[in-house]
Amino acid sequence: MKKVYSRILRIVGNVITVKAEDVQYEELAEVSTSFGKSLAQVIRLSDDEVNLQVFAGGRGISTGDEVRFLGHPMQVGFSENLLGRIFTGSGKPRDNGPAITENLIEVGGPSVNPAKRIIPKNMVRTNIPMIDVFNSLVESQKIPIFSVSGEPYNELLARIALQAEVDMIVLGGIGLKFDEYLYFKNTLEEGGALSRTICFIHTASDPTVEGLMVPDLALAVAEKFALQGKRVFCLLTDMTNFANAMKEIAITMEQVPSNRGYPGDLYSQLAKRYERAVDFDGAGSLTTLAVTTMPGDDVTHPVPDNTGYITEGQFYLKNGRIEPFGSLSRLKQQVNKDSREDHRAIMDGMIQIYASFKETEEKKSMGFRMSAWDRKLIKYGNLFEDKMMALTVNIPLEKALDRGWEILAECFSKEETGLRTELINKFWPKN
């Protein structure tokens, strides 16, 4: 039986310090306060002093409260019974169902051996042309949606998850507004997907530290299902909240901050989570879609910046559209060579011309006279935005490619497109 300590030396923010012996690094403890029990995790050991971050926060903890060490790191129950259930950031039921205590698995375990990964090869069709044609989503990809607050990123996230054909969805919500949580719940229910979904939800009103465990819990469960051969989608929203929670703890622990107050290991911490996306050699796969809100639409902010270096591309959501500039799927080359022979040409060609359109638009706004070529570009740009970029467009890849050729033919002559002659001969609309 583990000893109980009832003398808390320091309480700073959400971190408490006790004198204790024989404590493991990253071990869990239970803190009993007059408001109830909370979990806490060891984050630093120094001689006989133990620092713990308390999930329920430091508010109201008394120096005489009891701390009981549990002798194991964070765990989560794992079974088929998880499907359709909703939990909090510390893994407790949020839906009045029973707690899951059987078959406990470790959270944040070792990382996958690169030699046991395989090259992703399956396109995930979303019927959104800006994804399917221009930045294909690939099974086992890790990709965030970059967006400012107020954009419909959660709607997009839910739509992709519902339209993609996957075996199951694990949703991790960090700092979610309560109505957003209800939105997800209702959308998944209406889409008939709730029975194959597991939710770990930390809302904005819950203690900050609790949100820190959400990605780990969600990914640990998702990974286990993937190992059983399931194709799993893990949705994480919003990872900026997760990074901010880390920042809070780091500052409390008096760590030297590196950039705008974020800890120096922000990259490693984010990478540890995102890198769990995997296509197992001989088992299932785990695809991670996340949301990273960018404060002030600033892509150089440390959170989106570090995320961009980790993930395999990003979807950049702006003004209710997925912007072709700034959006990128690094894995698209794996799947767009076999989809249709004109896929790559349309993908690059249309964007190159769209870039010229953007320049012309700028010239136009400055009041310059438009040449014949400029007028063609403007016609093209408008068509492209309405018929391809709008999020309301919901068509399969092949239709979208055909539509691309139609738009080009409507605006340009063949050689003005800069596309390869053999493709033009084959796909240029005849009439």
Next chain:
Amino acid sequence: MKKKENIGKIVAINGNMITVEFTENIRQNEVAYALLGEERLKSEVIRIKNNRAELQVYEETRGLKVGTEVEFSGEMLTVELGPGLLTQIYDGLQNPLPEIAEKCGFFLPKGLNLHALDMEKKWEFDPCVKVGDSVSAGHFIGSVPEGLFKHSIMIPFYLTEKYTVEEIVSSGSYAVKDIVAKIKDESGKVFDIQMYFEWPVRISVTAYKQRLQPVESLVTRIRLIDTLFPVAKGGTYCIPGPFGAGKTVLQQITSRHAEVDIVLIAACGERAGEVVETLREFPEIEDPRTGKPLMERTIIICNTSSMPVSARESSVYTAITMAEYYRQMGLNVLLLADSTSRWAQAMREISGRLEEIPGEEAFPAYLESRIAAFYERAGLVELYNGEKGSVTVGGTVSPAGGNFEEPVTQGTLKVVGAFHGLSRDRSNARRYPSIDPLESWSKYPSFIDIEKIKKARAILFRGNEVDQMMKVVGEEGTSIDDYIIYLKSEYFDFVYLQQNAFDEVDAATVKERQIHVFDFIIEVLSSEFKFRDKDHARNFFQTLRQMCIDWNFIAWETDEFKNQEEKIRKAVDEVNKNEKSV
């Protein structure tokens, strides 16, 4: 001779850093093992204060306690050097990943330390010295065939005195651990020589006659690099760029097509998926120059971003030590490190935990000197036998926010010989490779005539100026001569600088083809075209561009290639003729 065990005890744990109390003597940078049950977690001493030492642990520290025992080894962090390194996939500490996968399944276990080389595999050893010969560090005593290469067996680099060969085995099969020779120093002490030895990764190998100036081009078959910003064998270059600008794709293409003997890929703190592409595809792709799979000339060192951060810090040293080892055999080695910023960040994380006074952006004050020391390990050298070998280092840099005014980029620019800066604007416009032709530079000579390059670059600069000007005064405010210069620079960019990495032919352009095509481009760029109006000029260049792009997709030295060239030349002649009559 077995040393007395030197055991300390953990007194503090903070992330991947542990503080250990010790009683016996310990050495800075020595390796120690934290004993977590059966697991031995490798760590390295990085700071010593009184009777306490701070160690970075190369594994996750979860589960360690205050009081856990730590065993000091007395040795520094080393790698094994010998036949069998090629085709391997190692983690940052030279543990072979496929073997770990075989033993442990999907996940990377903690505290596993395996031999980097297969100790049992037999190699056909052929001696090249005889009893009585005098030898020293780096001298060849024989060789074994390793795939495409003759792998020379050398006197270990740490045996720096003069020795005479006492015994040498005859030709035959031996395992790397077998003793193939015995040598004696002047005082009569005898050393056993095996086919492999260990060398500390943080110390550079200097068992050669002298270092030379790198001048010969290393052909990467990327036109923009070879023509405008070349890399030399034994030189260094860096590729800074924001995320998504194509750093990794550029490195992958280089690793495939570069004309060198051996390529080391150090995936340092980057995505696992990218390494997987290389390690799954390279055994399948045939190297056109040798007819053998590319893997036969490749070593992968892979410490991806989710693997422990301290091992990331040492992985670049592991890689360059192996590169230096093969250089000692007179081979040309290319080390591609992706990304050096992750390595710098690893240093920052460790420095932060040590509570050192931070420098700019919290990077440690010694960042620049570490970067410089790393790149300085590249070089062209003359060996004792007169042969030459080289290590070329190409490192990517991932600057925060894509801003080159940050410590890692700036520290790197000071010490490299070529700078291939990637631009977000170019990659947004899908102009690949997105190396900025205006900002980048190289101090190495190109295989193309310098005067021609100057001419082409001048057009690029002028074209950019006109483009900027047009944004202010509009197209109608630009003279037709300026407009033609702009069109020429765009043409040069589209048909020569841009290259389609996913097309079989266009992905790699050999030296001869580059010289040939560039000559033609220069002709076009120096032609004094006269056009009726701007629309006419634009139409002509659009057509010309289309034909030249098609030309790029046609294989070199085929009839089709020549036909297309004639077609293009005819079009150019025609416009010259017609316009003169206008």
